[in-house]
Amino acid sequence: MPIIPHWCTGWRRAVYWLGIPADMKTLAITGLLLAGAIGGTAPRTWHFTCDYYNFSVKGQLTSRQRYSASYTRGLPGDVVRWNDVSVANAGGGSGDFGPPQKQAFMEGFSYPHAEVANMTKPDFFKGFPPLAMNQRNLAWDTHMLEGFVADFDRLKPNLPYHVPDAAAVDLAGAGTFRHRDLQLILTGTSKRNGQDCAVIDYRAMFNTLEIKTAEIGLTGRSDYWGQIWMSLATRQIEYATLYEEVVGELTMRGQEKPINLSVVRVGVFEPAER
Secondary structure (H helix, E strand, O other): OOOHHHHHOOHHHHHHHHOOOHHHHHHHHHHHHHHHHHOOOOOEEEEEEEEEEEEOOOOOEEEEEEEEEEEEEEEOOOEEEEEEEEEEEEEOOOOOOOOOEEOHHHOOEEEEHHHHHHOOOHHHHOOOOOOOHHHHHHHHHHHHHHHHHHOHHHOEEOEOEEEOOOOOEEOOOOEEEEOOOEEEEEEEEEEEOOEEEEEEEEEEEEEEEEEEOOOEEEEEEEEEEEEEEEEOOOOOEEEEEEEEEEEEEEEEOOOOOOEEEEEEEEEEEEEOOO
């Protein structure tokens, strides 16, 4: 499977911020900054691992990729930083991943946390290769999870909170993405890393996407869901999961027939000092 399909899912992360009205973005960012203040000023590091599974239309697993990174928050000036970003590849069988390949362009990638609302703009990722969309996904996914935590005070036990729908959103000129119904649900409490945690389920099913560029076209569907364990004392994430499936029809310039695309993602976000 060509490399292009692996980054198509990345645009969905941008939509959470692009589709929310400006006043709600401000509220979410304020909530995130408050969460940082509640958690104290000492830097803290999380480890994010996300596996991509690429399937044929008949369900055959053709290849896998593992993206791994360290994310540090609470640096002076409320700056966040990315380190030790790597990619490892594997075939479609049960064999181990190959040696991790360091992503030098992302080493030390830093920005003030208050600027997360601008991270869908091309200039935000200066120095990134054009097709390094899965690496961008690491940042988008992380701040999406933090954004869900910022909505905690809106949640009521076992009742879905429907995040205001994003209409069809222009993906920086590359296409559109539409959420059907993004929901957060406070499902209970649990212990993680010695912390009393709220457990938040999130899900967004039957979303549609359309990518159009000079090189490729993609029309398809994205479903994503997962859970977040949020410390009730610090409002910080003690553990989170991410699952996503994207299916669609991919066309590439110079190619006569479209390709049936099927990609599954499985991610884990957890403190490095667990």
